[in-house]
Amino acid sequence: MTSSTRVPEAADMLRYLAQRLLALLPTVAVPLVLVFLLLRLAPGDPAAILLGDSATPDQVAALRQELGLNAPLWEQFGRFLGDVVTLRLGDSLFLGKPVVDVIPDYALVTLEISIVALVVALVLGIGLGTLAAFRNGRPAGRIATALGIIGISVPQFVVALILIVVFAAWLHWFNVGGFVPMSKGFWPHLRSITLPALSLGIAESAFVARITRGAILDVVREPFVTTARSLGIAPRRIGAVHIVRVAALPIMTVAGLLVASLLSGSAVVETIFGVPGMGRLLLDAVGRRDYSLVQGIVLFTGLFVIIVNLLVDLSYSVVDPRVRLGRKSA
Numbered sequence: 001m002t003s004s005t006r007v008p009e010a011a012d013m014l015r016y017l018a019q020r021l022l023a024l025l026p027t028v029a030v031p032l033v034l035v036f037l038l039l040r041l042a043p044g045d046p047a048a049i050l051l052g053d054s055a056t057p058d059q060v061a062a063l064r065q066e067l068g069l070n071a072p073l074w075e076q077f078g079r080f081l082g083d084v085v086t087l088r089l090g091d092s093l094f095l096g097k098p099v100v101d102v103i104p105d106y107a108l109v110t111l112e113i114s115i116v117a118l119v120v121a122l123v124l125g126i127g128l129g130t131l132a133a134f135r136n137g138r139p140a141g142r143i144a145t146a147l148g149i150i151g152i153s154v155p156q157f158v159v160a161l162i163l164i165v166v167f168a169a170w171l172h173w174f175n176v177g178g179f180v181p182m183s184k185g186f187w188p189h190l191r192s193i194t195l196p197a198l199s200l201g202i203a204e205s206a207f208v209a210r211i212t213r214g215a216i217l218d219v220v221r222e223p224f225v226t227t228a229r230s231l232g233i234a235p236r237r238i239g240a241v242h243i244v245r246v247a248a249l250p251i252m253t254v255a256g257l258l259v260a261s262l263l264s265g266s267a268v269v270e271t272i273f274g275v276p277g278m279g280r281l282l283l284d285a286v287g288r289r290d291y292s293l294v295q296g297i298v299l300f301t302g303l304f305v306i307i308v309n310l311l312v313d314l315s316y317s318v319v320d321p322r323v324r325l326g327r328k329s330a
Contacts, residue, residue: 020310028302035298036080039291040073046093046289067093083292084299090292092285099296103278107300109179110270110277113197114262120201121258125208126251132209133216134239145213151206156265160199160272167195177274196273200262211254215247222246249316256312260305 047063048055064070068079083089089099128144135141168176180192219225220243228238267279278297285293 017310017314020313021306024306024309027306028299031298031302032084032295035295036077036291039286039289039294040076042289044289045069046291049288050093080295084295089296089299092293093290094285094288095290095293099292102281102293103296103300106276106278106281109193109275110263110266110279111304113193113200113270113275113277114259114266116193116197117200117204117262118255118258120198121204121208121262122251122255124202124205126212128205128209129212130216130244132213133220136213136217144209148206148209148213151203152210154203154206156199156203157268157272159203160195160269163195163199163202164272179273179275193275196266196269196275199269199272200265203265204258204261208251208254208258212247212251215250216243219243219247252312252315256309259308260301263301263305 045060045064047060047067047069051059051063068076071079087100091098092102095102128148132141132144132148135144164176167173174191174195178192180188182189225238225243228242229235263279265279266277267283269275270277270280271283278301282294282297284290285297
């Protein structure tokens with residue numbers, strides 16, 4: 001590749017990144033605006049919740065004035081936009097700390113569980129989907145397809161309860177709840193996040209299996225596969241090099257979508273297992289009407305999902321050279 005061709009490709013890449021970022025901005029902006037409005041329209045007064053049942057109306061009114069909750073909605077929205085632009089995000093009403101200092105500790109726990117769950121979902125899902133596609137119509141393929149259908153119909157909290165009964169109550173391999181931080185040892189920490197990660201990963205693996213099976217079956221019917229077979233190329237090579245490579249694109253797209261699904265599903269799983277993650281923090285913040293903290297968590301989650309999906313888009317051209325970023329392929 002010459003330097004004269006690298007410059008246009010770099011320009012295409014930058015143009016593509018700019019277009020994708022602009023297209024993905026609503027992913028953060030729309031939820032933020034909706035969360036801002038819904039929190040203030042929902043019943044419940046953060047000042048009254050903060051002061052408790054023994055507070056007098058005058059004390060509640062004074063605290064509302066101090067927190068700026070009596071200001072018109074448009075003024076509160078202006079302050080909210082200013083906090084978003086400067087990434088200060090205000091202070092948590094109940095934790096008494098800046099939101100930017102509160103989120104990282106909880107986010108690390110959720111991201112750690114989500115990454116393990118994503119690996120579980122992809123390994124199980126791609127394995128089941130590949131088996132169902134390449135053994136389509138045979139007993140092994142039918143069993144794999146049936147497992148995928150059953151898995152999609154089972155919600156995450158049911159998977160969590162099954163894992164608790166089997167691995168905690170019967171086999172006593174894991175404890176129910178009780179998060180152990182990494183500072184107290186790697187293995188105790190790994191044991192404390194295994195069941196939450198498996199709950200999320202197993203539930204999502206069924207969806208990955210369905211997409212994988214469909215993608216592979218679509219590629220198997222393509223003319224280039226028939227041509228490869230007529231040329232005498234070994235079936236294993238056709239499957240490993242040609243079919244799986246093309247079918248990888250929709251699977252990669254699903255992997256990007258799974259990140260958002262895992263982050264949203266973590267709220268239920270973290271509550272079941274008592275894990276101090278961002279999902280549980282969000283539920284507590286919503287219950288307490290902690291406006292700044294809820295908005296900060298939504299902003300962080302939105303930005304993280306954008307980054308992951310952007311990386312997935314960029315990886316398309318690596319997996320399939322026919323995909324060109326920022327310009328149409330010849």
